[in-house]
Each structure stands twice: as C-alpha cells, then as structure tokens.
C-alpha cells in the first residue's frame with residue numbers, strides 16, 4: 516500500500532480553507548486598522564467586522580447585533596455559564612448541565628461550585644441522549660441556568676435542544692447551548708432551538724483558531740465578562756481579532772452555502788467507513804446512537820487493545836485520529852463521555868474517534884481501514900488483555 520497522509524480528526528480542528536485565508540490576508544497588512552479608529556483604515560476594519568458579524572448571524576438565523584465575538588469557543592462557553600450564573604444569582608444558585616459536556620463547560624461548572632453555586636450534571640442514556648424526564652426532575656425553584664450541548668464532540672449525538680429550551684422558557688430559566696461541534700455540520704437555527712445563549716467557534720468550520728462567538732438573544736442582558744474598552748457593544752472588551760473575525764465570517768458564509776451537500780457527503784463517508792470496519796475487523800462496537808448524530812463522526816471500540824496504541828501505530832501509517840477525549844489525550848483518564856453512556860472502562864481505553872471533513876476521500880478511508888486492520892491484528896497478537904484471558 517502506498518503510504519498516504521490521512522487526517523481524520525476534524526472534530527479537534529479543521530484546516531483553514533484557501534478562500535478563508537485569502538479573505539483574511541489583507542487584514543494583517545494593508546487593512547490593519549484598529550476598528551475603533553475614526554480615520555479610513557480604522558473604518559474599513561470596522562466595516563469588515565460588521566460584514567463578518569452579518570455572515571455569522573446568517574448562519575445561525577440570528578440578528579447581527581446578537582453576535583458577540585470572543586477569543587474561542589471556550590471563552591463563549593465560560594461567558595455564557597459563569598456570566599449567566601453571576602447575573603442571575605439573586606434568583607438562585609442552581610445550574611443544570613450534563614455529564615457529557617466539553618471541558619469548557621464542565622470546568623466552568625467546577626469553578627462555579629467553588630464559588631458556592633450548585634451544579635447538577637445530568638446523566639445521559641446508553642445512546643447518549645438527555646431524557647426530558649431526567650431534566651424535569653432536576654429543575655428546582657432556584658435553578659437559574661440550563662446548559663446542554665447541541666452536538667457532542669466525542670460521539671456526535673445531537674440533543675433535543677428545542678424541547679429542553681421550551682422547558683427552560685416555561686420556568687423562566689436562562690438556556691445556553693454549546694453549538695461548537697454542530698456548526699457547519701447540521702443546521703443551527705437559534706429561532707428553532709429557542710435558546711438564549713449559543714456558543715460557536717471558527718476553527719471547527721474551516722476558519723482560523725482563536726476566534727469564537729457567543730449569540731446573546733436580544734433582550735438578554737448578559738453582563739460583560741472581559742472588561743476594558745467599548746468593543747462588542749461594551750460586552751466584550753479588547754481590540755478585535757480583525758483577521759480572525761474576517762476569516763470566521765468567510766468560513767460561516769462557505770459553511771452555510773454548502774451545508775446540505777457537506778452533511779450528505781460526510782454521512783456517506785461515515786457509513787461507508789463503519790461498514791468496512793465492521794466487515795474487516797472483529798470484536799468492535801460503535802459508541803453512541805447512529806440516529807440524531809453528526810454526519811462526520813464515528814466512535815469505535817476495538818476490544819482487548821489500547822486506543823493509545825492504535826493511535827500511535829496509525830500515526831506511523833500516516834493516519835491521524837483521536838482517542839478518549841481529544842483534550843485529555845495527554846492523560847490516560849478515560850473519556851467522561853464514554854463513561855457516561857456506560858462503556859466499560861477497559862473498552863473506553865480501546866476507543867477511537869474518527870471524524871471526517873471536507874478533504875476526506877473514499878480512498879483515504881480505504882487506506883485507513885487497511886491500516887486499522889493491520890494495526891488491530893498486530894496489537895491483539897501481543898495483547899495480554901485478550902479475548903481468551905477472560906475479559
């Protein structure tokens with residue numbers, strides 16, 4: 516087999532598209548102005564940000580004045596949850612989120628607990644979904660905020676956010692969703708979802724790293740989280756990441772234009788990949804529901820072996836994937852998401868996430884399946900944790 520370079524970790528980050536880079540470049544050099552300056556180069560910068568804001572707003576069916584650029588998806592999540600909690604604390608100090616959130620949410624929750632808030636981490640079912648009854652029974656008189664992610668970054672499950680947001684609205688509870696992983700892969704419509712706050716990030720949709728946004732529904736007076744100048748309508752201070760924001764705008768425009776073809780293509784690739792893996796490799800399990808799931812996500816357990824070892828051998832073959840939680844892959848702590856859906860610990864360690872994107876081809880997947888087949892056979896041959904050892 517001719518060696519290939521195959522990137523299958525689009526859920527961790529995506530390459531910047533050529534059109535996005537081209538749109539950004541002039542804003543490093545000739546159009547370098549500070550958007551707060553009143554002379555021409557500053558006003559040009561201000562106009563470019565306004566245009567980017569319109570494009571991001573259009574992608575999620577919001578008004579441009581409801582979009583607040585941040586330094587990352589993580590910052591948007593922190594602002595929504597910590598800012599929301601501080602804002603509503605007179606009314607109560609109880610927050611509801613889920614056990615499968617991104618660490619941007621879970622660690623914000625832990626921070627709030629240290630500040631005297633109470634946080635409920637809702638369990639999910641074996642398919643990876645939050646159940647309405649579970650949520651209903653967790654809501655209390657003093658619940659001030661509910662945050663449930665739209666799509667999970669490890670197993671791709673898409674939560675029934677509209678239903679959850681309706682429950683929150685009935686009870687006057689602030690509703691946030693982390694849509695970082697969903698954006699550009701499925702339709703994200705803040706009107707249909709009915710949320711107050713929604714986080715997104717550019718680098719997951721073929722835009723640059725280091726720029727995100729928080730959607731704040733009109734009328735929701737979420738206070739500023741970063742303090743300083745009057746940028747972002749006095750809500751998020753700091754001289755704007757001009758090229759980054761322009762790139763986010765361009766990426767959002769491209770994502771919106773190609774959304775249904777993109778999703779259909781990724782789903783085709785994903786289903787093809789899972790079929791081939793099931794055909795070629797024994798003792799595997801697909802984690803999370805295949806319904807209501809991001810089109811480009813596959814999460815597979817290869818029993819009796821370590822995901823870390825699979826990752827390293829695949830990397831030698833040129834294939835890049837992730838294991839456990841990408842963010843904690845440097846540690847060996849098992850994925851909290853797979854734990855939450857009830858995957859046994861030894862099987863969590865044998866789990867690999869494959870995420871597909873715009874530059875993935877069928878040939879890449881054929882190559883990957885071949886490499887996987889060899890890798891798994893090799894590791895199982897030397898594994899002490901084998902089928903015959905009673906595991």
Ligand SMILES: *Cc1c(COP(=O)(O)O)cnc(C)c1O
Nearest residue numbers: 587588589617619668695696716
């Ligand atoms: C990537 C990701 C984030 C963090 O976004 P950054 O821009 O990388 O900080 C948050 N939530 C989810 C679900 C993600 O996939």
